[in-house]
Amino acid sequence: MEQLKFGLAQPLKRREDLRFLTGNGRYVSDIVPAGALWAVFLRSDHAHGEIASLDVSEARAMPGVHLVLTADDLLARGVKLGMKGERIDTRDGGKGAGPERPVLAHGRVRFVGEALAVVVAETPDQARDALEVISIDINSLEPALQLDCKEPSIHPEAPANRAFDFLFGDQPGTDAALAASAHRIALEVIHNRVTAAPMEPRACFAEWDGERLHFCVNGQGVWVQRNELSRMLGLPRERIRVTNPDVGGGFGMKAMTYPEYVAIAEAARALGRPVAWVSTRTEGMLTDNAGRDLVARVDLGFDTDHRITGYKVNLVTNLGAYNSQYGQAIQTELFAKVLTGVYKVPRAALFATGVYTNSVPIDAYRGAGRPEAILTIERALDHAARILGVDPVELRLKNVIRDFPHTTIEGEIIDAGDFAGLLETVAGRSAGYAERLASSRAKGLLRGMGVAAYIEAILGDPDEIARLVLDEDGGATLFVGTQSNGQGHESVYSRMVAEATGIPQDMVRIVEGDSDRIAKGGGTGGSRSVTVQGTATRATVMGMISAFESFLAAEWGVEAVNFADHRFGAPGTNHRLTLAEAAALARARGRLDLVDRSEKIVLDGRSFPNGVHLAEVEIDPETGALRLDRYSVVDDFGVLVAPNLVEGQVHGGVAQGFGQAVTEWLVQDEGGQVLTASFMDYALPRATDLPFISFAERGVPTRTNPLGMKGCGEAGTVGALGAISNAVRDALAPLGVTRVDMPFTPCRIWTWIEEARHATA
Numbered sequence: 001m002e003q004l005k006f007g008l009a010q011p012l013k014r015r016e017d018l019r020f021l022t023g024n025g026r027y028v029s030d031i032v033p034a035g036a037l038w039a040v041f042l043r044s045d046h047a048h049g050e051i052a053s054l055d056v057s058e059a060r061a062m063p064g065v066h067l068v069l070t071a072d073d074l075l076a077r078g079v080k081l082g083m084k085g086e087r088i089d090t091r092d093g094g095k096g097a098g099p100e101r102p103v104l105a106h107g108r109v110r111f112v113g114e115a116l117a118v119v120v121a122e123t124p125d126q127a128r129d130a131l132e133v134i135s136i137d138i139n140s141l142e143p144a145l146q147l148d149c150k151e152p153s154i155h156p157e158a159p160a161n162r163a164f165d166f167l168f169g170d171q172p173g174t175d176a177a178l179a180a181s182a183h184r185i186a187l188e189v190i191h192n193r194v195t196a197a198p199m200e201p202r203a204c205f206a207e208w209d210g211e212r213l214h215f216c217v218n219g220q221g222v223w224v225q226r227n228e229l230s231r232m233l234g235l236p237r238e239r240i241r242v243t244n245p246d247v248g249g250g251f252g253m254k255a256m257t258y259p260e261y262v263a264i265a266e267a268a269r270a271l272g273r274p275v276a277w278v279s280t281r282t283e284g285m286l287t288d289n290a291g292r293d294l295v296a297r298v299d300l301g302f303d304t305d306h307r308i309t310g311y312k313v314n315l316v317t318n319l320g321a322y323n324s325q326y327g328q329a330i331q332t333e334l335f336a337k338v339l340t341g342v343y344k345v346p347r348a349a350l351f352a353t354g355v356y357t358n359s360v361p362i363d364a365y366r367g368a369g370r371p372e373a374i375l376t377i378e379r380a381l382d383h384a385a386r387i388l389g390v391d392p393v394e395l396r397l398k399n400v401i402r403d404f405p406h407t408t409i410e411g412e413i414i415d416a417g418d419f420a421g422l423l424e425t426v427a428g429r430s431a432g433y434a435e436r437l438a439s440s441r442a443k444g445l446l447r448g449m450g451v452a453a454y455i456e457a458i459l460g461d462p463d464e465i466a467r468l469v470l471d472e473d474g475g476a477t478l479f480v481g482t483q484s485n486g487q488g489h490e491s492v493y494s495r496m497v498a499e500a501t502g503i504p505q506d507m508v509r510i511v512e513g514d515s516d517r518i519a520k521g522g523g524t525g526g527s528r529s530v531t532v533q534g535t536a537t538r539a540t541v542m543g544m545i546s547a548f549e550s551f552l553a554a555e556w557g558v559e560a561v562n563f564a565d566h567r568f569g570a571p572g573t574n575h576r577l578t579l580a581e582a583a584a585l586a587r588a589r590g591r592l593d594l595v596d597r598s599e600k601i602v603l604d605g606r607s608f609p610n611g612v613h614l615a616e617v618e619i620d621p622e623t624g625a626l627r628l629d630r631y632s633v634v635d636d637f638g639v640l641v642a643p644n645l646v647e648g649q650v651h652g653g654v655a656q657g658f659g660q661a662v663t664e665w666l667v668q669d670e671g672g673q674v675l676t677a678s679f680m681d682y683a684l685p686r687a688t689d690l691p692f693i694s695f696a697e698r699g700v701p702t703r704t705n706p707l708g709m710k711g712c713g714e715a716g717t718v719g720a721l722g723a724i725s726n727a728v729r730d731a732l733a734p735l736g737v738t739r740v741d742m743p744f745t746p747c748r749i750w751t752w753i754e755e756a757r758h759a760t761a
Helices: 017-021 071-076 124-132 171-179 223-233 259-271 281-287 327-337 370-388 392-399 419-424 433-442 489-501 529-556 579-588 643-663 715-735 746-760
Strands: 037-043 049-055 065-070 115-121 135-140 162-169 183-194 203-208 213-217 240-243 275-278 291-302 308-318 348-355 446-455 463-470 476-480 508-511 562-564 567-569 596-602 610-619 626-636 693-697
Touching (some): 037 124, 049 115, 065 124, 065 259, 115 259, 162 171, 162 327, 171 291, 183 370, 183 643, 213 223, 213 259, 223 240, 223 259, 259 275, 291 370, 370 392, 370 446, 370 715, 392 446, 419 446, 433 446, 446 715, 463 529, 476 529, 489 508, 529 562, 529 579, 610 715, 626 643, 626 715, 643 693, 715 746
Parallel strands (some): 037 275, 476 508, 626 693
Antiparallel strands (some): 037 115, 049 135, 162 348, 203 275, 446 610, 463 476, 463 596, 610 626
C-alpha cells in the first residue's frame, strides 16, 4: 500500500461556510425543541455577601412560570451542589485548595453575577418578570479584589485567600546562578484580565424522556459535560447524551462545565419538558470564565558575554472566586511547559501563588498559560537588551536553541526546529524601518518596533479515536472526537479522507459532538484537533485499506493486492476496484466488519509550534492614540494542512493578542462591580484596528506524529502579546518612559508620557 498523502499543502475551500453565510447554520438557538420552556437566572449584584433570606414563593405564582429552583431545592432533589475544579500538586507536596463551586449560591455569594436561582417559564419575558418579584436579602461583606488581599476570607479552605504555592524547576541552582551572574535584570509584567467574548454566547437546552437526558450545548467537546452531569445529577453516563451543534467561537472558554448547565438539566428532568437557556452578552461578561490576570516578577541573569545564566519567575495569579475546571493548572503546569521560551537557559525556576478574589473564575483562554509565559520572557529579554545596550535580536540569537532534539527543563523533547533561522528573517522583514521612523518623527509621531520569538506546546489528550464507515451510496461517514468552533474541521477532515480514498470530498460526511455516536474523544483545545484527529483518521483509513487488501487477495486468489491511485489492484491481473466497489463486494459477502473501522492512536510526544512576530506601532504623543502600522509573522507549523485556513487561524490569533495588548480589559470597581459588562465599555478590536498581516511559513516537520504537523490554533496570540508590547516600549523609550503595561489605551499611554515629561522637567 502506498504512503497516504494526507493534508497536502494546498489551499482549501471551506465547505461549511456556505451554510454559515446564508443563515443555515445549526446553532443551539436554531434547534431548540418546539414547546421548550425558557430559563432565566437570578444573579447576585453583590461581590461578596451572606444570603440572609431568599423567598421565591411569589415568583412561583407568576403567569407562565413552571418552576423555580434554589440551592435548597437542588439539594432536596438529590443534586450534588458542589462543582469541583482541578487541584495541582503544591510546593509542600499537598494539593491546592479545593473549595467547591455551588451550582446555585448557597449561604454566601462570592462574585457579581453568581447565580442564586433559576426561573423556568413559557417565555423568557415571563421568566424575567418572575425574577422581579423574588425577595432576597444579602448582608454585604467587604470584597477581596486585589491579589495581595488576605482579608476578608472568601473560603475557609483557603486561609488568607491563598489557593496554592507552586514550585517548578531548580530553585537552589537558579538562585546560585543568578547570584554569580555578571548582569542581573529585574522586571515586573502585568497580564490584564480579559474575557473571550465569542460571537455566539453560551447556550444550552436539555430534554428528559423519563429514562435518558439529552443535553445540547455549544461546547468544545461532549465528554467533559457528560461526565460532570453524571456526577452532579447522579445519573449513569449511559443515560446521558450530550451533543454539540455548530458553535460560534470557543477560545477555551467553552471547554468546561458551568453551573447553569447542571441547573438546566435538572429543570428539564423535574418538568419532563425541554428547557433552554441562552446567555445575554452582559451575562457572558459577568459569568464566562475570564482569562489571564496575573503579575509576573522576573529575575534574569547574564554572563559577561550576555549569555543567559539563570531565569526565575515569581507569579501571583488570580483564580477568581472558585477553582474553575482547569484554573489551577493554567499559570502553573501550563506556564511551565514553555517557561524558558526558545532559549538555552541552564537554570530556571517558577514560583506561582494562586489567590482567590471576589471575581468571576479564571480558566483557559486562547493559549492557556503559553501566551503568559512567552510574554514574560520576551518582555524580559527586550528589557535586558535595552539595559545592556545590545540589539534585541542579537541578544536573542546569542541565546537561542540551535541543536535538536532539545530537552527542556521540564523534560519535554523538542524534536525539530530552526529557531535561529526564523529570528534571522527579522532583518529582511524590518527593512526600511529607519525611513519609516524618520517619516513618523516628521509628522510629530512616535514609532517603535518590537520582536517576539515564541514557542508553544500542543496540549490536551494525546489519545484520539476515529471511526470511518463506508456508506452504501458510495460515500463515507467519519466520526471524530474533536469539535469545530469555526476552524473548518469539516473541510479539513473530509479532504483528508477524500485524498486518501478517492471518495469525492462532498460525499464524505463528518459527525462530531455526539456522545451517543462517538465512543470517546479529547475535544478541541490546546491546538490539538487536526494533529491528533488527523493522525487517528490516517490510522483508521490505512487500517481499513490494509484489511481490504487482505480480503481482496483471498477473493481474487492472488498473493498480494495493492491500493494505488485510489484503486485496488493485483499485479499481473485486470482486477481493479475502487474503495466503494470493494465495500459493495464486502457487503455481498457478509463482511460488514470491513466497511466500519475504528482506530485509536496515542501520540508519542508533543509538538512545538514556534515562530517570530514583528510589530511596528505609531503613537500620537499628544493624545496617546496607538496605531498598529505593520505586522509580520514567520511560523514553523511543520507540515501544513490547508495553508489558507492556517493563515486565518494566525490572523485571528494576532487579532486577539492585539485586543488584550491594546483595547481589552475586564475591570471591576472597588465594590466588585464589573465596569466593562457590555460592548459599550469592553473594547473588542475592529477590523480597522489591524493592518495587513504578512504571514510566511518555514516548516520543519516534527517526528512526534506521522503527519509532521505542529498545530496552529493558538500561535498567533502566543506571539502577538510580546511583539506589540515590545514595540510600544520601544516607541516610548525616547521620551523617558521606562515601564509600560497592557492594555495600551490612549489614556494610559498619554499618562505615561506626561509623567515622564514632568519627571525630566
